[in-house]
Amino acid sequence: MNKIIFFGGKGGVGKTTCSSSYALYEAKRGLKTLLVSTDPAHSTSDIFEKTINDTVTSIYPNLDAIEISGEKESKKYMDSVRVSLKQIVSPIIVQEINKQIDAASISPGTEEAALFDKMIEIIIEKNDEYDKIIFDTAPTGHTLRLLSLPELLGAWLDSLIQKRSKSVNLMSMALKGQKASEKELEKDEVIKVLKRRYDKVLSAKKIMMDDRQLSFIFVINAEKLPIDETVKAINILEKYNIFVSGIIVNKILPDNMKDEFWLSKKEQEQKYLKIIAKTFKEKRIFTLPLLKEDMKADNLEIIADKFAVKI
Ligand SMILES: Nc1ncnc2c1ncn2[C@@H]1O[C@H](COP(=O)(O)OP(=O)(O)OP(=O)(O)O)[C@@H](O)[C@H]1O
Ligand SMILES: [Mg+2]
Known part of the structure; x- marks a missing residue:
């Protein structure tokens, strides 16, 4: 069992x-x-x-x-x-x-x-x-x-991360004339929170699908x-x-x-x-x-x- x-x-x-x-x-x-x-x-x-x-x-x-x-x-x-x-x-x-x-x-x-x-x-x-x-x-x-929530939440969180990344990039373009680096994106507090949740949903999905x-x-x-x-x-x-x-x-x-x-x-x-x-x-x-x-x-x-x- x-x-x-x-x-x-x-x-x-x-x-x-x-x-x-x-x-x-x-x-x-x-x-x-x-x-x-x-x-x-x-x-x-x-x-x-x-x-x-x-x-x-x-x-x-x-x-x-x-x-x-x-x-x-x-x-x-x-x-x-x-x-x-x-x-x-x-x-x-x-x-x-x-x-x-x-x-x-x-x-x-x-x-x-x-x-x-x-x-x-x-x-x-x-x-x-x-x-x-x-x-x-x-x-x-x-x-x-x-x-069925992992499917929905996963896709939703992913789209929020993309949206937030875009706005961080826009901000960086306005301030420094170039896109934010990977590191800068990773440091963004909103992206951090979203990624943590995304990872949690993914690990739950993995367990749920493991017979x-x-x-x-x-x-x-x-x-x-x-x-x-x-x-x-x-x-x-x-x-x-x-x-x-x-x-x-x-x-x-x-x-x-x-x-x-x-x-x-x-x-x-x-x-x-x-x-x-x-x-x-x-x-x-x-x-x-x-x-x-x-x-x-x-x-x-x-x-x-x-x-x-x-x-
Ligand atoms: N094998 C059984 N013998 C006698 N009574 C039972 C038995 N199984 C369940 N019952 C009775 O049937 C009723 C419903 O049982 P239970 O609460 O376990 O169902 P449930 O599916 O959890 O209900 P719900 O959908 O409301 O959560 C209860 O009153 C319980 O005492
Ligand atoms: Mg019950």
């Missing part, structure tokens, strides 16, 4: 359940594990019945957890931009820039970009400290947009809609060269049903399990049972133990 694993899927299929119990399984077998929740709903604290926030907290031997949110990270991020800009622009335009930053913090995409930055930071900075980093993600659409380091597991239920949505999502991720290693079919009904309603449900489940086996024949497929009660800390252990024989 890969070092960094994302659990994704349609709303309510069991992403938080599977990622949390899988993280618990890895921790119980002695691997130092970090569980990261990127879902704004943040159910990991509810499921573990522990307080988890935006700093890494130990919740079980070998298991640490953190819940990150686009909203909080975007605020922190904008504040840091404010501080670094203050150092490079004159006080007269700081006020104007602050206005623009306030407008930017409520513009679409800012929270996602900030959340993505935080994910990159975790993937890069925590890589050596942990044996496994497990991500519990938000429902499919949100996560796909997030994972020995990162993989994606989709959680589904044996029903039509989660299957259809997952087929589309896998196509998109594979276009971005992100490796999808497996499918977990969660909430499998018990075998010993007697009631007519449940017998017919079970029959339908069998039909979908065949479709799942055929549709995802190149992926590893695991099944997890529907438990009598909904998920809480004790039940996580039951599901965690199932992983021991499955994976």
Whole structure:
């Protein structure tokens, strides 16, 4: 199994359940594990019945957890931009820039970009400290947009670097009658900041596309809609060269049903399990049972133990 694993899927299929119990399984077998929740709903604290926030907290031997949110990270991020800009622009335009930053913090995409930055930071900075980093993600659409960000951000940062280089060159032409040298361009504070971010995005992209380091597991239920949505999502991720290693079919009904309603449900489940086996024949497929009660800390252990024989 890969070092960094994302659990994704349609709303309510069991992403938080599977990622949390899988993280618990890895921790119980002695691997130092970090569980990261990127879902704004943040159910990991509810499921573990522990307080988890935006700093890494130990919740079980070998298991640490953190819940990150686009909203909080975007605020922190904008504040840091404010501080670094203050150092490079004159006080007269700081006020104007602050206005623009306030407008930017409520513009679409800012929270996602900030959340993505935080994910990159975790993937890069925590890589050596942990044996496994497990991500519990938000429902499919949100996560796909997030994972497609390296492409967009990379191109955008590159164009900003080109634009800034042009204006530094123009300034140099006006002052010295010649273009700025490579060294002068490298020394420019704005280019420095942009290049640092660009390099970070590139390293994240490299890790995300490396199937020995990162993989994606989709959680589904044996029903039509989660299957259809997952087929589309896998196509998109594979276009971005992100490796999808497996499918977990969660909430499998018990075998010993007697009631007519449940017998017919079970029959339908069998039909979908065949479709799942055929549709995802190149992926590893695991099944997890529907438990009598909904998920809480004790039940996580039951599901965690199932992983021991499955994976
Ligand atoms: N195997 C299971 N047996 C019993 N209940 C389950 C099982 N898996 C999940 N549940 C229940 O289903 C509900 C949804 O599970 P969970 O929160 O893990 O899904 P999710 O995909 O993370 O949802 P969201 O899209 O809202 O983040 C919860 O109430 C949980 O307790
Ligand atoms: Mg969830």
